[in-house]
Amino acid sequence: MGKVAIVTGGAKGIGASISYTLGKRGYSVVIADVDEEAGLYRLEQFHKENIDSLFVRTDVSSETDVKNLMDEVYKRYGRIDVLINNAGIGFSGRSIEEQTLEEWRKIIDTNLTGTWLCSKYVINYMKRNKERGGVIINIASTRALQSEPNTEPYSASKGGIVALTHSLAVSLSKYNIRVIAVSPGWIDTSRWQYPPKESRLTNLDHKQHLTRRVGIPEDISSIVLFLVSDEASWISGVNFVIDGGMTVRMIYLDENVIRDSLSILLDDEELSGLLIKLVEKAKSDKDSVKRLLNSLVRDRGDIY
Ligand SMILES: NC(=O)c1ccc[n+]([C@@H]2O[C@H](COP(=O)([O-])OP(=O)(O)OC[C@H]3O[C@@H](n4cnc5c(N)ncnc54)[C@H](O)[C@@H]3O)[C@@H](O)[C@H]2O)c1
Numbered sequence: 001m002g003k004v005a006i007v008t009g010g011a012k013g014i015g016a017s018i019s020y021t022l023g024k025r026g027y028s029v030v031i032a033d034v035d036e037e038a039g040l041y042r043l044e045q046f047h048k049e050n051i052d053s054l055f056v057r058t059d060v061s062s063e064t065d066v067k068n069l070m071d072e073v074y075k076r077y078g079r080i081d082v083l084i085n086n087a088g089i090g091f092s093g094r095s096i097e098e099q100t101l102e103e104w105r106k107i108i109d110t111n112l113t114g115t116w117l118c119s120k121y122v123i124n125y126m127k128r129n130k131e132r133g134g135v136i137i138n139i140a141s142t143r144a145l146q147s148e149p150n151t152e153p154y155s156a157s158k159g160g161i162v163a164l165t166h167s168l169a170v171s172l173s174k175y176n177i178r179v180i181a182v183s184p185g186w187i188d189t190s191r192w193q194y195p196p197k198e199s200r201l202t203n204l205d206h207k208q209h210l211t212r213r214v215g216i217p218e219d220i221s222s223i224v225l226f227l228v229s230d231e232a233s234w235i236s237g238v239n240f241v242i243d244g245g246m247t248v249r250m251i252y253l254d255e256n257v258i259r260d261s262l263s264i265l266l267d268d269e270e271l272s273g274l275l276i277k278l279v280e281k282a283k284s285d286k287d288s289v290k291r292l293l294n295s296l297v298r299d300r301g302d303i304y
Pocket residue numbers: 008009010011012013014015032033034035038058059060061086087088089090110114139140141142183184185186187188189
């Protein structure tokens with residue numbers, strides 16, 4: 001019997017890609033997701049590709065569901081080697097004055113409490129074979145480390161996951177269980193949605209990354225595959241930021257940012273150079289630049 005991996009939120013997005021990658025490498029994969037329709041669709045896809053897989057409808061924020069998940073998986077396979085705590089929900093982005101306690105609780109319950117609950121209830125099974133032990137991977141986010149405005153519940157849930165990761169790693173080393181966080185940056189999950197969607201990204205989206213492209217779920221699956229393997233047996237308690245370099249790119253708002261943004265957006269050095277000259281001119285003589293732009297817009301009635 002090969003290794004058994006549970007992937008929460010494994011029906012769609014990054015979780016589906018992780019499930020597929022592990023399944024293709026011989027793991028028996030358990031998709032634990034609240035979305036039954038998507039879960040069954042994914043199961044059918046996996047079975048067609050001879051991936052040994054099981055779907056267990058699970059809401060990770062429900063203690064009853066999580067206990068049932070672990071029991072059912074153990075009953076079916078007699079072992080649990082890997083847990084990927086991936087299930088998560090985002091936040092619509094309203095200001096803190098408008099955020100409700102209900103919204104805050106839903107996000108913390110799903111993202112953070114769900115990770116804690118699944119970890120808590122998998123231990124009993126992972127620790128049964130001390131030599132084999134186990135691996136828990138917690139999918140956090142670069143938003144654990146940096147923020148846009150109005151993201152408090154999501155950022156806090158992900159920051160909590162990073163802290164929970166090192167705390168669990170220290171507590172569970174006695175059972176030979178490694179615990180690692182992976183923090184993705186911007187990942188385009190369109191192809192792994194249910195049903196799959198077309199990507200709608202722009203040049204600007206891609207080129208602002210040091211790697212010149214937005215991430216795809218496979219960028220995360222490949223590091224997860226490595227981290228759960230024996231080759232990574234010396235790694236525990238840390239947080240891997242996988243983000244195409246976005247987090248290390250320090251941005252102060254200055255002319256260089258404007259120049260770079262225009263050049264990426266327009267993909268035309270001459271035009272962006274001219275616009276920068278216009279901005280330079282506007283700094284010392286706003287009125288004449290306004291007159292010039294107004295006359296340009298007026299002459300082009302189709303812009304109005
Ligand atoms: N996509 C990104 O850019 C990105 C970036 C950083 C971190 N992440 C994190 O990666 C993880 C996956 O994100 P994604 O973009 O693939 O999202 P997604 O919405 O495409 O997939 C999330 C999956 O989790 C399931 N789910 C939601 N609530 C659940 C619950 N209570 N119980 C069980 N399953 C539940 C959904 O049904 C879905 O299948 C999340 O934790 C997310 O916060 C994503």
